[in-house]
Each structure stands twice: as structure tokens, then as C-alpha cells.
Amino acid sequence: xxxxxxxxxxxxxxxxxxxxxxxxxxxxxxxxxxxxxxxxxxxxxxxxxxxxxxxxxxxxxxxxxxxxxxxxxxxxxxxxxxxxxxxxxxxxxxxxxxxxxxxxxxxxxxxxxxxxxxxxxxxxxxxxxxxxxxxxxxxxxxxxxxxxxxxxxxxxxxxxxxxxxxxxxxxxxxxxxxxxxxxxxxxxxxxxxxxxxxxxxxxxxxxxxxxxxxxxxxxxxxxxxxxxxxxxxxxxxxxxxxxxxxxxxxxxxxxxxxxxxxxxxxxxxxxxxxxxxxxxxxxxxxxxxxxxxxxxxxxxxxxxxxxxxxxxxxxxxxxxxxxxxxxxxxxxxxxxxxxxxxxxxxxxxxxxxxxxxxxxxxxxxxxxxxxxxxxxxxxxxxxxxxxxxxxxxxxxxx
Amino acid sequence: xxxxxxxxxxxxxxxxxxxxxxxxxxxxxxxxxxxxxxxxxxxxxxxxxxxxxxxxxxxxxxxxxxxxxxxxxxxxxxxxxxxxxxxxxxxxxxxxxxxxxxxxxxxxxxxxxxxxxxxxxxxxxxxxxxxxxxxxxxxxxxxxxxxxxxxxxxxxxxxxxxxxxxxxxxxxxxxxxxxxxxxxxxxxxxxxxxxxxxxxxxxxxxxxxxxxxxxxxxxxxxxxxxxxxxxxxxxxxxxxxxxxxxx
Numbered sequence: 001x002x003x004x005x006x007x008x009x010x011x012x013x014x015x016x017x018x019x020x021x022x023x024x025x026x027x028x029x030x031x032x033x034x035x036x037x038x039x040x041x042x043x044x045x046x047x048x049x050x051x052x053x054x055x056x057x058x059x060x061x062x063x064x065x066x067x068x069x070x071x072x073x074x075x076x077x078x079x080x081x082x083x084x085x086x087x088x089x090x091x092x093x094x095x096x097x098x099x100x101x102x103x104x105x106x107x108x109x110x111x112x113x114x115x116x117x118x119x120x121x122x123x124x125x126x127x128x129x130x131x132x133x134x135x136x137x138x139x140x141x142x143x144x145x146x147x148x149x150x151x152x153x154x155x156x157x158x159x160x161x162x163x164x165x166x167x168x169x170x171x172x173x174x175x176x177x178x179x180x181x182x183x184x185x186x187x188x189x190x191x192x193x194x195x196x197x198x199x200x201x202x203x204x205x206x207x208x209x210x211x212x213x214x215x216x217x218x219x220x221x222x223x224x225x226x227x228x229x230x231x232x233x234x235x236x237x238x239x240x241x242x243x244x245x246x247x248x249x250x251x252x253x254x255x256x257x258x259x260x261x262x263x264x265x266x267x268x269x270x271x272x273x274x275x276x277x278x279x280x281x282x283x284x285x286x287x288x289x290x291x292x293x294x295x296x297x298x299x300x301x302x303x304x305x306x307x308x309x310x311x312x313x314x315x316x317x318x319x320x321x322x323x324x325x326x327x328x329x330x331x332x333x334x335x336x337x338x339x340x341x342x343x344x345x346x347x348x349x350x351x352x353x354x355x356x357x358x359x360x361x362x363x364x365x366x367x368x369x370x371x372x373x374x375x376x377x378x379x380x381x382x383x384x385x386x387x388x389x390x391x392x393x394x395x396x397x398x
Numbered sequence: 399x400x401x402x403x404x405x406x407x408x409x410x411x412x413x414x415x416x417x418x419x420x421x422x423x424x425x426x427x428x429x430x431x432x433x434x435x436x437x438x439x440x441x442x443x444x445x446x447x448x449x450x451x452x453x454x455x456x457x458x459x460x461x462x463x464x465x466x467x468x469x470x471x472x473x474x475x476x477x478x479x480x481x482x483x484x485x486x487x488x489x490x491x492x493x494x495x496x497x498x499x500x501x502x503x504x505x506x507x508x509x510x511x512x513x514x515x516x517x518x519x520x521x522x523x524x525x526x527x528x529x530x531x532x533x534x535x536x537x538x539x540x541x542x543x544x545x546x547x548x549x550x551x552x553x554x555x556x557x558x559x560x561x562x563x564x565x566x567x568x569x570x571x572x573x574x575x576x577x578x579x580x581x582x583x584x585x586x587x588x589x590x591x592x593x594x595x596x597x598x599x600x601x602x603x604x605x606x607x608x609x610x611x612x613x614x615x616x617x618x619x620x621x622x623x624x625x626x627x628x629x630x631x632x633x634x635x636x637x638x639x640x641x642x643x644x645x
Contacts, residue, residue, distance in 0.1 A: 016467040017499075058422065059466075060499025060507075180465060180497050183420040193420060218411070277621075278408050280581045292592055299595030320588070 016177075019063050019116045020145060025106035034287035036103045037128065042066030046073060046172060048204035050189055058188050062181045067122045071164060072127045076175045078119045078214060081224060083112070086097075089225045092267070100125050118330070123231065127173060130232050131260070134239055134262065138342045140165065159247035160351070161206055167242040169207025173235060176213040192310045197230060199238055199319070201246055209240050210234035221270065221281060226358070229263045229270040236262050236365055245348040248364035252311045255346055257329035258341075260322060264289075276315050286319075290395035293327040296320065296390045304389070327395075330389045334394070340375060347371035407577030409615060410570045413622055414487040417478045422451045423508035433578055442510040445528060450497050452509065453526035457630055459550040461493040463521040464513055465500045466536075473486045475520035481539070488566050489547045491626055492559060493523065523550045542550035555628040565625045576615045 006212050013207055023041055026032035033041065034077065042052040044066065050058070050163045052066045064077045084090050093114075100121055101107045111118065135141065145159050145166055160166020176182040186194035190209075197212035210231065236259040240250045251256075256273075263272065269285050275281045286292070296302045311317065317325075332341040348371045353365045376383055406414065424436045428581045444449065453460060463476055502509050503518065513519060520536030524545050528554050532546040551559045587604040602617065 018467075062499070123441035132411050176595055178465075180418065180420050180499070183418070184422050184499065187420060187422050188424070195418075253471075275408075280577065286585075286588075292588070295592030298592060301591055301596045319584075320591075 002051050008050075009135055018061075019385065021067075023117050023123060025104045025117060027106070030052050032105055035105070037069055038124070039068040039070070040066075042068075044068050044073065044095075046075065046174075047189070047202040047207065047209070049171075055185065055189075059184050062176070062178075063116070065116060067120055067124045068170070069128050071131045071170060072124070073170050073172045074120065074127065074175075075121045075173070076116070076123060076386065077089070078116060078123075078175050078176050079177045080113050080115045081119070083114070084223060084225070086223070086225070088267070088269075092225070096122060096125065106361050116228065119224075123173070123175060123228075126228060126232070127235060130235055130262065131239070133265070134236065137262075137338050138345060140196060140340060140342070144229055145390050153258055156211045158242070158244075158351075162245075164207070165242060166244040166349075167206055167208070167246065169202065169205035171207055171235065171238050171242070172202070172209040173231065174209065174211040175231065177209070177215065179213040179215045182211055182213045197234060199234055199241075201241075206246065208238035208246070209239055219281075221272075226270040226272065229266055230264055230272050232263045233259045240345070243345060244350050247351045247353070248360050250349060251309065251365070251368045252314050252330075253308045253325055253329055254345070254368070256314060256322075256346075257325045260326045261329045264326060271319075271322075273314075274319050282319055282356045289323045289326060291398050294391055294395040294397060296324070297388045300388075302384075303379065309369055309380060327389055327391060333392050335390060344371060347375055403428060403599050406570065407574040409573040409577050409619065413566070413570060413573070413619075414484060416487055416490045418495050419452075420497050421425065421454075421509075424449060425508075425536075426533075436549055440506050440508065442506060445506045445511040445514075448509045448511050449524075449526065449528045452498075452512070453494065457526060458494040459523060459525055459530075459554045460493060460520065461490060461523050461547070462496045462498065462512060464498045466520065467500050475534070476543070478540065484570070485544060485563065486540075486547070486566070488563055489544070489551065490581050491558065492551055492555065492628060493547070493569040494526070516615060525548055525550070525553065551628075554630060556631050557628050559628060569622050569625065573615065573618050576611060576618065579616065580611045582606065583611055 009060040024026050026036055026038070026041070028041060034038075035234045042065075045051050046055055052064070055064060055075065062077050065342075066074050066076075069075045084093060097107065097109075098110070100254060103111065103122060103125075107118070114122065142163060145163050162168030164170055174182070174185065176185075182198075183193045183195055186192065186198065186200075188381065190198070190200045194211075194285050197210070200209075200211075202209060212230055212234065213226075214222075214227060217223070217230070237250075237255045238383065240255040240258055243250070263270070268289070269284055271282050271287070298397075303321050305328065308321075308328070311321075329341065332338070350367060350371075352360050352361065352367065357363060358366075372383075373379060378386060406515070413560045425440075428438065430438070442448075449460075452462065466475065476486065498509055498512070501507055503514060504567035505511065512522075522531050522533045524531035530550060532549060534543060534546060538546075584602060587601065589609055590598055590604060
């Protein structure tokens with residue numbers, strides 16, 4: 001859980017005014033949209049029973065902008081923000097804008113601010129880049145999965161139901177500036193109010209949602225860099241949970257371990273979800289995890305893999321648990337070009353049928369434990385030794 | 399940024415967080431000749447019905463704020479950037495805090511009757527049935543706001559809120575102190591693990607200290623819960639008969 005809680009608007013801005021109806025960067029023109037990689041800027045179905053237009057009406061005129069890309073449906077009511085003062089954030093944003101500028105004809109080389117439409121385009125790019133990176137690292141290709149044509153939700157094939165890593169429906173991401181809007185959306189469409197970042201499975205669409213609000217990020221985390229990491233974390237969790245079609249929840253270690261690995265690649269400073277509610281988030285002086293993990297390995301003080309595989313409460317994880325989890329995934333990815341990690345993902349997320357032999361979650365838990373042993377070729381204790389040896393060889397002391 | 403919150407620790411921020419309810423009106427489905435069809439066309443509900451819908455079965459006095467696109471953030475009508483907002487946040491725990499979207503002022507919005515007129519209030523406090531209502535325009539002083547909230551608390555609860563508020567303020571300071579100690583102890587413990595390992599005497603001492611601090615923090619949090627308990631009066635009556643007065 002983020003250290004952030006509901007708090008108050010970070011700065012006085014006239015920021016809630018309606019956005020320009022037409023995207024100033026593509027003018028909504030088909031040729032420009034194609035070049036930018038968009039299927040649509042709306043309207044489209046968000047999920048069964050509600051369209052983008054319906055959501056705007058439901059939320060009392062919340063200034064939402066929409067984009068459907070190759071792999072995501074995105075809604076954003078994020079306000080305009082100035083360019084960051086923080087040098088690393090400014091540098092990474094500059095690089096992002098440069099990449100975006102190749103696909104968005106109307107983008108100035110040095111915008112004076114990141115207006116709401118530009119924020120939408122940036123998040124669309126970030127999500128697509130994350131998806132591409134996820135597939136690249138884990139050796140996955142769109143063509144490995146069902147074409148989706150005629151498959152339909154409910155027909156389970158070996159690789160899943162549809163083309164989005166096994167999911168029939170595109171993942172949905174909704175980014176609200178204000179928690180109030182997120183809470184209203186969740187009241188109407190997710191079965192009850194949600195005030196914190198939330199993931200939801202749309203059963204009829206066979207797709208996953210990640211939603212959050214900027215307002216939840218407070219203090220030193222009240223910036224777009226931290227939001228980027230929060231969104232990436234949730235998006236990866238959803239890709240993992242939906243992998244090969246969602247029949248059961250991924251084990252905590254797998255979804256959080258992969259999510260953590262990918263967001264540390266984006267920016268390790270934002271230690272999203274490493275502190276429970278009511279605790280300070282860890283500072284920038286605790287960002288270098290390699291030496292810290294190495295030191296724990298040297299002193300043989302770390303959570304056992306056997307325990308990690310059985311974690312049942314993500315809110316109970318300590319900071320050290322998060323570091324060690326990340327390191328084990330790092331090991332699984334780096335030791336053999338992620339072949340083992342890929343295989344673990346495939347085997348752990350093998351669709352679990354309803355066949356009466358225990359609840360689906362019980363069967364899935366046994367499957368996950370078996371997958372770990374069979375794919376790594378090791379019992380958890382032996383894996384600990386192999387991982388520890390790798391850490392001592394690969395991680396620096398400082 | 400409203401003053402105060404940025405210097406507070408995470409436990410205090412949890413205590414200060416306002417628990418907003420964001421009701422959305424869903425018209426009941428209509429059954430016609432045995433078939434269910436979509437609910438009625440959107441329309442403004444009568445005041446009593448709108449109040450009943452947002453109050454639900456929560457017996458606490460209401461604090462109802464309407465979001466507004468003209469305000470820079472939607473809390474500006476309730477909070478101020480200059481003065482201390484902590485008292486407002488602490489008092490809010492004894493209210494059912496409801497937040498409505500900006501389009502509540504559209505004439506066909508189901509909750510329009512809550513904000514009547516051409517220049518409606520920005521927020522109001524009242525009993526769940528609307529009695530004792532005090533309207534606030536958003537530019538009220540802290541004193542006016544606290545007087546309005548205080549009047550509803552006096553009507554609604556058997557005990558005065560003054561002493562609990564003072565106790566809660568003291569508890570916030572204690573929580574900040576202990577959060578700080580916990581953060582330092584945790585960092586120190588991590589450093590000892592990494593430098594000397596768990597066999598170190600310092601590890602055992604710090605581990606015990608951290609455990610003790612966390613227990614103390616839990617006690618303080620529990621104390622905040624106990625201090626916050628005020629008994630609702632049975633059938634609380636409004637301060638003045640009918641209508642709303644501006645604060």
C-alpha cells in the first residue's frame with residue numbers, strides 16, 4: 001500500500017476545466033491516429049455495460065480523455081502539470097517526449113507544460129512500451145496466443161481465450177486526478193466504492209482494470225514519476241493475473257515480484273507498495289537494493305523461498321521481503337535470459353478447470369508449488385542456495 | 399497545500415483522513431408486465447428523498463460538499479491553504495461526509511434539491527433529515543465553519559466534542575513522535591542486519607525496541623478510537639425550527 005493517503009490538491013491550478021474536445025496533437029484524423037498507434041480516441045466500450053460516454057455522464061462531467069491502443073484501453077482525467085524540476089525525471093521525460101514526437105505530429109520539441117492530452121499520450125506510450133518490454137523480457141509474442149476471432153469469452157484454449165497474452169479483452173487503465181471520481185466509478189461499475197488504487201476483473205469482457213488517482217500520492221511521491229511506477233506496477237500485476245486467461249489469481253510472489261522487477265527498471269526511486277499503510281515510505285538512501293540484499297545473504301538473514309511461495313497477505317510483507325522477492329525474480333530473469341522465468345509463468349498460470357477436485361484456488365496453489373519445483377528443478381531450500389550464490393557473485397557490496 | 403498535513407507522519411495522516419462517501423443515484427429498475435426495464439429518466443428528487451438517499455442508515459449528522467470545477471481543487475470550499483485544517487479534519491470523523499459531483503447543479507440531477515437556488519451553498523451541515531441545516535458558501539472563515547460543525551455536533555451527540563478534540567490533537571503529536579522513532583529504529587535495524595548480522599547484540603536490542611514501539615503505536619491508535627467515541631443523542635432536535643441559515 002502506498003504511504004499516500006487521501007490528501008488535498010497539490011497546487012492551486014485552474015485545472016478542472018473541460019479539455020479541448022479534439023486532440024490538438026492528432027486533430028483526431030485517421031492518418032495521424034494510425035501513425036500514433038491508436039485504434040481510437042473514443043468513444044468505445046470501456047467494459048460490458050458502459051461506454052466512454054456513459055462513464056463521463058456517470059461521473060458528473062469528469063474531464064476524461066480516452067485512447068485505445070493496440071493493447072490497452074486508457075482513460076485519463078489527469079490535470080496539466082509543469083515540467084519537473086527533478087533532473088532525472090526531467091531527463092527521462094525529455095526522452096519520452098522525443099520518442100512520442102516521432103509519432104505525434106503536433107508535439108512541440110519543448111512543451112512548456114504537459115497538458116491533459118499530452119499526459120494521455122504519454123501514458124498510452126508508457127503502457128505500450130511496458131507491454132512490449134514485458135513480452136520482450138519473457139520471450140512472448142502476440143502470435144503465440146489465440147487470435148481471438150470467434151474465440152469469445154468462456155471458451156478456454158490452451159494458451160488462453162484471446163490475443164492479449166491469453167485474455168480476450170484489452171486491459172483497461174483508468175487514471176483519475178481525484179479520488180472522488182474513482183470512487184464514483186467503482187460504486188457504479190465495480191460493485192462498491194474504492195478509495196485506493198484498485199484492480200478489477202471484468203468477468204463479461206475477460207479483461208483486467210487498473211485504476212488509481214493522482215490524489216493518493218502524497219509528499220515526495222506526489223509527482224508523475226511515482227505515478228508512472230504505480231501504473232506500471234498495477235499493469236504488470238494484471239498482465240500476470242490474466243496470463244493464459246484468468247482462471248485463478250497468480251501467487252503473490254509471482255505477480256508482485258515481476259511487477260517490482262519491471263518498475264525498478266523504470267525508476268528504482270519510487271518504492272511503490274513497499275510500506276504498509278501508516279508507515280513512512282523508504283527514502284532515496286535505501287534505493288540501491290543490490291548491496292542490501294547481498295549483505296543479508298552474507299549474514300544468511302532473508303525470508304525462505306518456501307515461505308515466499310506461500311505468501312498469502314501482500315500487506316504483511318516487510319521492506320526486506322520486497323527486496324528479496326525482487327532479487328529472486330532478478331535471478332530468475334538474468335541467469336538464463338529469463339527462460340526459467342518464462343517457463344514458471346507459463347506453468348504457474350496454466351488454466352485451472354472446474355473439475356471438483358478442491359476449489360480452483362486450492363488447485364492453483366498446488367499447481368504453483370509444483371511448477372516451481374519442476375521448472376527450477378530444485379526444492380525451495382536448494383533454490384535458496386543457488387540464488388544466494390548468484391547474489392554473492394553478481395551484486396556489488398556498495 | 400493546506401497547512402499542517404505535510405509535516406504530519408503516516409499515522410497522523412491516517413487519523414486526519416476524511417472518510418468521504420461518494421453516493422451515485424441509481425434509479426430503481428421498473429418492472430412492467432413481468433419484464434424489468436431500465437430505470438426512470440433522470441430527474442431531480444424531492445429534498446426529503448435526496449437526503450434519505452445520501453444519508454442511508456448512517457445516523458451521524460451530514461456534511462455535504464459539492465465538487466466544483468471553478469475551485470482549483472475540490473476541497474477549497476472546506477479547507478484553506480493558510481490556516482490550520484486539522485480541526486476540521488478531526489471534527490469530520492463525527493459526521494457522515496458526503497461529496498457530490500460538479501453536475502449536481504444541473505436541474506435534472508437527482509440531488510439538485512440539496513443545493514437549491516441560483517447561487518447555492520457550496521457545502522452544508524445538517525441532521526440526516528435536513529433539520530438544523532447550516533449553509534456555507536465556501537468562503538467562510540474557519541470560525542464560521544467550526545461554529546457550524548460545532549452546532550451540529552452539540553445537537554447530535556450527548557457529550558461535547560471539545561475534550562476529545564484536544565485529546566486527539568495531543569495524540570497526533572505523540573503518533574508523529576513514535577512514527578519518527580519507528581522509522582529511525584527500522585533503518586538502524588536494517589543497517590545492523592546488513593553490517594553485523596542477526597547474531598549481533600545490537601540486533602536483538604533494536605528488534606525488541608522496534609517491537610515495543612510498534613505496540614506503543616497500536617495503543618495510541620486504539621486510544622484515538624476510544625477518545626473518538628461519542629454517543630448519539632436519541633432523536634436529536636435541531637437548534638432552530640426548519641429551514642437553513644447561512645453560517
